[in-house]
Amino acid sequence: SQTIHQWPATLVQPVGSPLSLECTVEGTSNPNLYWYRQAAGRGLQLLFYSVGIGQISSEVPQNLSASRPQDRQFILSSKKLLLSDSGFYLCAWSGGQGSGYTFGSGTRLTVV
Amino acid sequence: RKEVEQDPGPFNVPEGATVAFNCTYSNSASQSFFWYRQDCRKEPKLLMSVYSSGNEDGRFTAQLNRASQYISLLIRDSKLSDSATYLCVVLSGGSNYKLTFGKGTLLTVNP
Numbered sequence: 001s002q003t004i005h006q007w008p009a010t011l012v013q014p015v016g017s018p019l020s021l022e023c024t025v026e027g028t029s030n031p032n033l034y035w036y037r038q039a040a041g042r043g044l045q046l047l048f049y050s051v052g053i054g055q056i057s058s059e060v061p062q063n064l065s066a067s068r069p070q071d072r073q074f075i076l077s078s079k080k081l082l083l084s085d086s087g088f089y090l091c092a093w094s095g096g097q098g099s100g101y102t103f104g105s106g107t108r109l110t111v112v
Numbered sequence: 113r114k115e116v117e118q119d120p121g122p123f124n125v126p127e128g129a130t131v132a133f134n135c136t137y138s139n140s141a142s143q144s145f146f147w148y149r150q151d152c153r154k155e156p157k158l159l160m161s162v163y164s165s166g167n168e169d170g171r172f173t174a175q176l177n178r179a180s181q182y183i184s185l186l187i188r189d190s191k192l193s194d195s196a197t198y199l200c201v202v203l204s205g206g207s208n209y210k211l212t213f214g215k216g217t218l219l220t221v222n223p
Contacts, residue, residue: 032209034210034211036213042215043199043213043214043215043216044156044199044213046210046211046212049209049210051209059210088153090155090156094209094211096209099144099209100144100146100148100158100161100201100211101158101211102158103155103156103157104155105154105155106154106155108153
């Protein structure tokens, strides 16, 4: 069966520090991968999605970036965090063709 | 108009009540529809897909009206464990499988 792993679960980082969140999927090949952010009291915002290795689409301008170095690995990064980057970051995968997503357990990031 | 709009809630109902959530979407080319459930400080989880003919899963019934661009979720005989935020989700047309989420409606079922 397919599983998705996301870490760390919680993170407290100072403003201006770098960020790297990792997500890996097991039990499937060539998944569509997604990074979402959920700010406190707000809906889920799509940040990046990827349909293949090295293919990244950005949905919103920001100081975050994403990379997909391997088929089942998706990384969210920042060189310098802002206070506004605080939120609940969720990685998800789908098999495409109208199927729903399966989310990882999320990373709760607090920038101080 | 927002892509996916839901009842703002919150809903507070007693155990055993029937509760309905409504959702509208703006893109008439949307292809697939889902309801997700999100518990406090947890990731969203797929509750059920929504099919054109309507579908039922135990106490949960989902309906889709493409002409009105309207989706609903009905929960019968609500349980304490149904307390969560319910998210209406739409697969946008021609979007490389990007799902758009509503902001969610918080349901609290009281004893």
